[in-house]
Amino acid sequence: MQIIREVTVNWVLGLHIRPATHIAKLLRKFSCQVRLVKDNESCDAKSVIQIITLFAPLGDRIKIVADGWDAVEATDALVRFFREYSDEEAIPKTTY
Amino acid sequence: METKKGIPVFGGIAIGEAFVLTSKAYRILKRFIPQEPAAIQTEKDRYRHAIQSAIDELAAIEQSTAHSKDISVIFQGHRLIIEDASIEHEVMDRIENSFYTAEYAVYNVMWWHRRKLKVLKNEYASRMLSDLEDIEHRLLRHLLGGQPEDIPSQQKPVILIARDLTPSQTALLPLDTVLGFAIDRGGRTSHTAIVARTRGIPAVVALGNCSTDVCSGDTVIVDGFEGSLIIQPDTATLSHYSEIQHQQTVRKTKIFRLRHLPTETVDGFSITLRANIEDHTEVKIAIDNGAAGIGLYRTEFIYVSHPDPREEVQFEIYRQAISDLQGHKLVIRTFDLGADKMGGEELNEQNPFLGCRSIRLCFEKMDVFRAQLRAILRASALGDIDVMFPMISSLEEVLQAKAILAEVKAELARENIPFNHNIKVGIMIEIPSAAIICDILAREVNFFSIGTNDLIQYTLAVDRINERVAHLYKPGHPAIFRLMQRVVEVARANHVKVCVCGEMSSEICYLIPMVGLGLREFSMSPAMIPEIKDVIRRFTRYHAAEVARRVLACQTHEAALEYLNEEVVALR
Known part of the structure; x- marks a missing residue:
């Protein structure tokens, strides 16, 4: 089964090594293949180096494409991660 | 003597001996191994052995940095990259098919990954x-059998100079002995910048090539205010900076002692200083700095x-904040967000600052707004909490927000959930129309809060983030003082409290005339409170009123600022 969902990078520092590490670790539990797609590039979401060299700064839209019997669960977990993970070291933007 | 300019990331002066951290750059030459199975096997084994010891080393660093999750997860990332099958596969492929030595294979593989990022040229x-260089360096070191890098281990305090600090270096540095940082590369969000800010160490980054221009042992000065590095300063410069540094220390200790003294002018006019916060964990910092609430x-x-x-x-967060406040007031402003952050779907607005944002958006996302009001009301049963609505431009908006608040209150009452029935309601005065009709709005609310940043932006039609017009962002513009004067007078006549919560309140030159206009409540970043309190304790209300009168007579921002700067100098 193939599942496609879209997420936004919400971290001030972009999809850098810290969130990438969490993503790769989180996906190891699943057997499906997961790719992150941005514009014309894509990468294996289970590989930290591939995620960080995909280069996705704050505000980028990324497509999650998962293939396999547990694709629904994997995408759900990933979408939740993109929504809920707060990158603590990141500096919040100030508005008055 | 030589002075270099960079980007300041943390204010302060550091004077001391330089310690230049040289990261040994490995020069990897393109070398081949004999094209025979035994040689290939040896090379592969060398690589496997190197990654294993690199992984062990990283696991140990992960362990030793476990107290700081932010840092330890970076090393975990490095370990996952090294363990990554795709890298191993690429390296093995180059050994087997191109007959590269293991070190050249590593260099070559990492070069390809780095190249993708290098062309992007941004922070x-x-x-x-x-991170990638750090990983590559570690792998090569294990392949070539090098020792871990020198890190200043001596007890002597030093100013650390480097081309760039890798995450591993920053994590392992004995930061207690680091007086300052001067770094060739990086920007405001680089590793060094973050470490400097959290530890409060003066730092300048993006200095070009200071690490090659300074020798370990040279005397250097890091000026974290101006963003400069002075190499081998002459006697005059050295004594100038020693003096600044001395004054700084004296001031800091003095101001720190003031923390728990009352905030009042020389003639006993008392002023309330509260803190602006973004996160409930900042409450404790605010209280430590002497804030009378949030x-x-x-x-x-x-x-x-x-x-x-x-x-x-939200209820849990507000509850935590109010309990940390130990009886002080907490003013909660409802969500002040642009559509991009609140909906998922991005409205392609031509003019987002004049678009559907803040309270306007809350009225569209009623479920989100009501959930927030419920959480605020429930928390109001536990302590002194006020609610405040942002971006008010008309009476209708105030009435609508209040009507929703009343509905939510009724709902809670029906459910027998406790809340403060008399919770105070305030509005932000940040749109000129609200300042102009504040007499109409005053009848509906308990307090006003002047958000100077947006008030200036909307009054002068200047987006200060736009570099081409940022110079037109002028807090001293007569229009701003006149609007403020009007709000203060109307509020006084209607028994409505007024607070100033923009950046102007923590700028000494504007603070004096604002006190003169009759403002008695200010809210600012927690770190500014001790210094502002010190300033307030140096002038009289009578003098401040005189300053306000003279500023109101100024015809331009420049004239006002010139006069106000004289006043600030006289105060010191």
């Missing part, structure tokens, strides 16, 4: 680049970090 990319809690951060900020989540 995010350079951050990730430094004057502006920007709840947007909750929304951004919990995009499904249910009532329970």
Whole structure:
């Protein structure tokens, strides 16, 4: 089964090594293949180096494409991660 | 003597001996191994052995940095990259098919990954680049059997100079002996910048090539205010900076002692200083700095970090904040967000600052707004909490927000959930129309909060983030003082309290005339409170009123600022 969902990078520092590490670790539990797609590039979401060299700064839209019997669960977990993970070291933007 | 300019990342002066951290750059030559199975096997084994010891080393660093999750997860990332099958596969492929030596294979593979980031030439990319270089360096070191890098181990305090600090270096540095940082590369969000800010160490980054121009042992000065590095300063410069540094220390200790003294002018006119915070964990910092509560809690951060900020989540956060406040006041501003942050779907607005944002957006996302009001009301049963609505431009908006608040109150009453029935309601005065009709609005609310940043932006039609017009952002513009004067007078006549919560309140030159206009409540970043308190304790209300009168007579921002700067100098 193939599942496609879209997420936004919400971290001030972009999809850098810290969130990438969490993503790769989180996906190891699943057997499906997961790719992150941005514009014309894509990468294996289970590989930290591939995620960080995909280069996705704050505000980028990324497509999650998962293939396999547990694709629904994997995408759900990933979408939740993109929504809920707060990158603590990141500096919040100030508005008055 | 030589002075270099960079980007200041943390203010302060550091004077001391330089310690230049040289990261040994490995020069890897393109070398081949004999094209025979035994040689290939040896090379592969060398690589496997190297990654295993690199992985062990990283696991040990992970362990030793476990107290700081932010840092230890970076090393975990490095370990995952090294363990990554795709890298191993690429390296093995080059050994087997191109007959590269293991070190050249590693260099070559990493070069390809780095190249992708290098062309991007921006701060995010350079951050990730430094992670990749760190990994490559570690692998090569294990392949070539090198020792871990020198890190200043002596007890002597030093100013650390480097081309760039890798995450591993920053994590392992004995930061207690580091007086300052001067770094060739990086930007405001680089590893060094973050370490400097959290540890409060003066730092300048993006200095070009200071690490090659300075020798270990040279005397250097890091000026974290101006963003400069002075190499081998002459006697005059050295004594000038020693003096500044001395004054700084004296001031800091003195101001720190003031923390718990009352905030009042020389003639006993008492002023309330509260803190602006973005996150409830800052409450403790605010109290430590002597804040009399929180004057502006920007709840947007909750929304951004919990995009499904249910009532329970918020209630828990507000409850925590009020308990940390130990009886002080907490003013909660409802979500002040642009559509991009609040909906998922991005409205392509031509003019986002004049678009559907803040309270306007809350009226569209009624479920989100009501959930926030419920959480605020429930927390109001536990302590002194006020609610404040942002971006008010008309009476209708105030009435609508109040009507929704009343509905939510009725709902809670029906459910027998306790809340403060008389919770005070305030509005932000940040749109000129609200300042102009504040007499109409005053009848509906308990307090006003002047958000100077947006008030200036909307009054002068200047986006200060736009570099081409940023110079037109003028807090001293007569229009701003006149609007403020009007709000203060109307508020006084209607017994409505007024607070100033923009950046102007923590700028000494504007603070004096604002006190003169009759303002008695200010809210600012926690770190500014001790210094502002010190200033307030140096002038009289009578003098401040005189300053306000003279500023109101100024015809331009420049004239006002010139006069106000004289006043500030006279105060010191």
